[in-house]
Amino acid sequence: MPKTDAEIIKAAKEDLSHFKPLYQKWVSPVYRYFLHRVNNIKEAEDLTSQVFLKVIERLPTYRENGTFPAWLFTIAHHQRVDHLRSNIAVLPLEDITVKSLSDDLLDQAIKAGEYTKLRELIRLLPENEQELIRLRFVAMLSYREIALVLKRKPDAVRKKIFRLLDKLEDQLEDNYV
């Protein structure tokens, strides 16, 4: 019977090897979250390492009153804020090669270059709006988890993301009309 996150963490407080399933599940979303922000593999790896080191350090004080992903990304979110201050140069998005795109019907329906344009539009968003996109579409957190990370109400997060999608769609249509 699969264990819950809380059960895994409880066991991991005694023996870290129990933490591995959670690590394996979340190392990739955290890494992709940072990669989307810094566009630099080495920096993303470094930031991911720092987040998980903090997770391990704070594991004894973890309280099961939210969700583990929300707690994890709260740490990642603060790591990102610290990173903003460190003024590391951000590489252009084109430097990152995304290999896993598949050709499905949706791809065919979308005009060539639409993804690139959408990435540019996202990059032009204010940082706090980019953060919403990262948490929702890169880290794949739920609205509730995002609300926990950003200390906002879930409904407010949901509305804000919907407004953001609306704006991006309008901007995208303006480019292809």
Next chain:
Amino acid sequence: MSEMFILSIEKKIHRAAMMPEPSKDFQDRLWDQLRTHHNQPDTRTHIHVLRRHPAWIVIAALLIVFIALFIGFGPRNVYAFFRQILGIGDAGIQSIQEVGLVTDLELTTVPTLIPDESASAITPHNATVVALSETHEGVTLTLDWVYVDEGRLALSWTTGTLPEDLTYGIPAISMNGYTTPQAEGNIQTLRKENNQLIFVSYQVIQVDTVGEAFGFNVDLPLVRKNEQSDESLALFHFELQDIPVFRGRTVPLQQTYAHQINGIELRLESIQMTPSSTELVVCNDYPTDDGSHWTLQNATLQMGDGTEENNLSYSVLDESSDGTCVQFTFETSSDAGAKHMTFRVYELVNETSEEVMTGLWNFYIDLPTTEDFNTEVSETPEPTPTEIGSQTVSDVTVTLEWVFVDALRAAVGYTITGLPDVPEAVGVQGNIHLYDMEGNEVGGAGIGTSNVVRVDDQPGAVQGTWSVGFMTPLEQTEASFQLSITLGSTQQYEYIAGFPISPEATPYPAGEQPPSLPDQFLGTYVFDFTTPIQPLTVLTNIPTVTVNGIEVIVPRAELTASMSKVMICYQKPSERDWWIFDAVVSDGTDESHMSGGQVLYDPDVSVYSGYNTENWQIPAEFQTVEHGRCLLLDFLQGKDQSSGILTLIIPALEISPPEVIPDAELEAAYVILEAQGIEMSYEIYRGSGGGGGGVTYTTLPEGMTDEEAYQKFLEALGYLYEGPWEIPLINQE
């Protein structure tokens, strides 16, 4: 925008934001690193941000020196000092100063880095004892003392053990229409080591406005913490009257409220320390008028002279177009033991442009403890007997030995000497009454006791105790009363109490009035006294207990040191008068049977209660229950604190047998009883004054008493519904 469209754009963004996975090699390396790190001793520090930015250390140090010099030498001298050491004598610098291109560093509120000696030398007045208790969600909170001067308002509670997920919010203080000018922040510390909660609020309360004593209400929320939001479970409500207000600032506690640098003011509104974390609420106005939002960042907390700790998280509490309030959370514990701490904010960041404004907004905070207040005289007075005084009339002396008053009951103990030595006297004639200082008689709850006994080896000496229950619980912490004891009676059969009768005593001949003491009317002895009032504990959310298919709920119970009042509600088995003829409260050592009770609610019968039922509201959800009934039961046993156990035991619900049991019910009962080996007859008699019935047993099973057989009889009649219901009123062993 349609839902279909949203799905579509979501998919596009998913793809546009798609990032490659981390390499397998990185994942394995990091896992190994985590395992290695985990096995190392914890050497982490909390100043990595500063370490990565040594410039901050220099700036912070310079600012601290600058602030310290300001305090020590004043702005003019410090400015001259900096001109000298920084060489601000060159023409270029002088010219830009002259044309006004420099921005002066404004420090309108200078933080006090350490309390000065004069502050430490302050001797506070005595704190005012309150000793009011309330219980919600199984947690009992006692407001021990209060201290108010013109700059501080302090409250100290003792708290029962809090469940892991519960804590207290910041209390709301309402001052009966008085709004305190210059509210300058507050701090609340909850310490596990002594289960103490102290709240100190900094504001101005002017004696010339409110008087030398005033009243105010305190509402302290009990909250369940979770990451999404705090859930308020209950409010502890305390109404305080006649609390002294001392002139001046008489407590050596300080807390920086506002610090302004270059026109940007940060205000430290509230601090809440618990054994697991420290939360600080800081508010600021936005420095620009362009509508962009600014967030406080890079904040640290330093306990005493320890290392600076970075905040664990922050959340925006309130945001408007003009400013924001942010809550910072640190891991710092209230049990860390420091006497003061320093909160620093280093940056203000524009959320849109990411522009950073730097500064060092610095807040000094004293951590209040009981030692900061004079509570030597504040211990709750124990209900120890105290000799109040003696009065003599016609050689008969009445000495009031002790008094005791709690929120529900008053009791006195007295001795009478000089009475005639009449061994055959059956009791003491007269009456006892208690009045408040306005002359109103106190009591009326239908609760009272009175006992007298002869004093061994002292002919003509009697000791007595007397008590009376209050219609409405007293809310004062102290009150004055007048007790009158009248000895002798102008009315026949008016007795204070009778002496205990020996089982071997010979009954007095019928038709003959036995002698009593005194043998003539003596007069009234009047005693004025002032006494502390022991507090009331209110219990709510008491577990319900279901036995034999009937659920008994206890919406509320009131306890004092001397008695208990318990409200119970249950669904009667039928529309008939299902009553509780006996119930017991037990603390595991002593137990008391109910001394009285009344129906508070029963739609099946017409209920009139002259009792003040304001505090005994029928739960709304119970008002739709068919055949629902609520009773208020009184017990002359209480509890002076809410720890330990106190259990209410209800053995059974019963219907009072009617004066004459109908034949059909009797015949049905006989059949049931015969099967149990019980044979009996029920005899009916009638007279001019009414009628009745009596039971005669002809056969009983071996060992069964008449009383047990009667219970079986009631059960067979369907007049008895057995429990027992054992309800834990307090269960904090």
